Amino acid sequence: MNVPDDLLYTESHEWVRREGDKIRVGITDHAQAELTDVVYVELPKMGASYEAGGTIAVVESVKAASDIYAPAKGTVLEVNKALESNPALINTDPYGEGWIYVLKVDDTEQLKALKDAAAYRSSIG
Amino acid sequence: MSDAAEKRTPLYDEHVRLGAKLIPFGGWLMPVQYSSIMDEHQAVRKSVGVFDISHMGELVATGPRASEWLNTMLTNNTEKLEVGAGQYTFLLNDAAGIIDDLIVYRIEDEKFLLVVNASRIEDDFAWLRAHLSVSAGGVQLADQSAQYAGLAIQGPRVGELFQMLFGSEKPMPTRNRIAAFDLGETSIWVARTGYTGEDGIEVFFAAQDAPRVWREVLEKGKSLGIRPCGLGARDTLRLEMCYPLNGSDLSPERNPLEAGLGFFVDLTKPNFTGREKLQREKEEGLSRRLVPFRMKGKSPPPRPHYRVFRAGADAGELTSGTLSPSLNYGIGMAYLTTPAPQPGEEIEIEIRGQKFPAVVEKKPLYKKS
Numbered sequence: 001m002n003v004p005d006d007l008l009y010t011e012s013h014e015w016v017r018r019e020g021d022k023i024r025v026g027i028t029d030h031a032q033a034e035l036t037d038v039v040y041v042e043l044p045k046m047g048a049s050y051e052a053g054g055t056i057a058v059v060e061s062v063k064a065a066s067d068i069y070a071p072a073k074g075t076v077l078e079v080n081k082a083l084e085s086n087p088a089l090i091n092t093d094p095y096g097e098g099w100i101y102v103l104k105v106d107d108t109e110q111l112k113a114l115k116d117a118a119a120y121r122s123s124i125g
Numbered sequence: 126m127s128d129a130a131e132k133r134t135p136l137y138d139e140h141v142r143l144g145a146k147l148i149p150f151g152g153w154l155m156p157v158q159y160s161s162i163m164d165e166h167q168a169v170r171k172s173v174g175v176f177d178i179s180h181m182g183e184l185v186a187t188g189p190r191a192s193e194w195l196n197t198m199l200t201n202n203t204e205k206l207e208v209g210a211g212q213y214t215f216l217l218n219d220a221a222g223i224i225d226d227l228i229v230y231r232i233e234d235e236k237f238l239l240v241v242n243a244s245r246i247e248d249d250f251a252w253l254r255a256h257l258s259v260s261a262g263g264v265q266l267a268d269q270s271a272q273y274a275g276l277a278i279q280g281p282r283v284g285e286l287f288q289m290l291f292g293s294e295k296p297m298p299t300r301n302r303i304a305a306f307d308l309g310e311t312s313i314w315v316a317r318t319g320y321t322g323e324d325g326i327e328v329f330f331a332a333q334d335a336p337r338v339w340r341e342v343l344e345k346g347k348s349l350g351i352r353p354c355g356l357g358a359r360d361t362l363r364l365e366m367c368y369p370l371n372g373s374d375l376s377p378e379r380n381p382l383e384a385g386l387g388f389f390v391d392l393t394k395p396n397f398t399g400r401e402k403l404q405r406e407k408e409e410g411l412s413r414r415l416v417p418f419r420m421k422g423k424s425p426p427p428r429p430h431y432r433v434f435r436a437g438a439d440a441g442e443l444t445s446g447t448l449s450p451s452l453n454y455g456i457g458m459a460y461l462t463t464p465a466p467q468p469g470e471e472i473e474i475e476i477r478g479q480k481f482p483a484v485v486e487k488k489p490l491y492k493k494s
Contacts (some may be wrong), residue, residue, distance in 0.1 A: 063157065
């Protein structure tokens, strides 16, 4: 499984890329491989605020709907509209074209609770 | 979820070796997919796929009065079955609730094979045996589920694969018929049945031969692009055809008329379990009906238990729903209060608090072009 070294990770298989006080978020290669065949993505609402750990998006495969959780408290700045017409980008390019949203983080201290690549790698065995 | 509690089919090691994702289903640990539900679905629609159906049950009823007795237990008419013929039918409780839906084959004049759902084997057997004691006639009933393995080989190229496996001397049985064939040392029942809407066969044979037969099917099917297929594709394929899934669309709280499957209920038979209730329902009218629909425009895939609204009012709930891989839009079936909406009528499906437009359809939802 591809687990890039320059990203942070959540227990619930989201990846987080720090861009100053903003974070770009998607789901990991491991997560997309488990879900397979992503057929629908419910994107966060632009400008809406979410609590850390709150449901912010939904990724649906043929079999199941999976909640995506906000890794930190913040406000949505961007959503990946390309996923509306091509949700399979999450399968084909989970760390690139398959990003889901950008969040302006209220308190970047909250990001310290996230895993680094080594810790995430060992958590998925 | 604990794997220890789930039973394994004789093909368990084959599934693991092929990298299948395994999930609990009806008390069994079964492959939900090997590569991708989409790919496996398309393999069956366009070429051929093979499913492990060893979890399904095989009950055998034998005796001079076996047909007569089964006719009191099942909704369809076993008297219409010649040797080598099968029919889809229901096992009902006294209130006409569905214990199981199954296929009964007359494999000999006085011998019937009932292929039943995995999760209902014990219930079916117990129900049938309990009713055996009060009926005269000395019918013998045996649960042979553990002795049998089974495969469903489905897709438009099944005929070619059949010839590669069994030669061309003896033709593939015709629709809904069953016949015995040999594959090397293994004797195999081949039935021209399936759960996908494609041409196909379901084969049943001794459990210990399962890995050998499975490998031979995959090996011979290679040139046709055969794929091992899991429960995920099995579900999308059957739902595109509006075939019901026991435990979701069918249950002891539903009857076959509500499910729109009256074709498999012979009310002209004088006596079978559940008959009075069905006759009364037919005369007085049904309170709900299973209705197929598709989503209009873009929406999340519909899923079981989502609510359905009709002219703004709650009208029932989905028992099946998915994204159709063949059609690329959401499809499903829902039990709706009567008078049920007609094909073409608009309804709404509530998904995470938001209502999405859908339209009632005729079955099947997917029609072969």
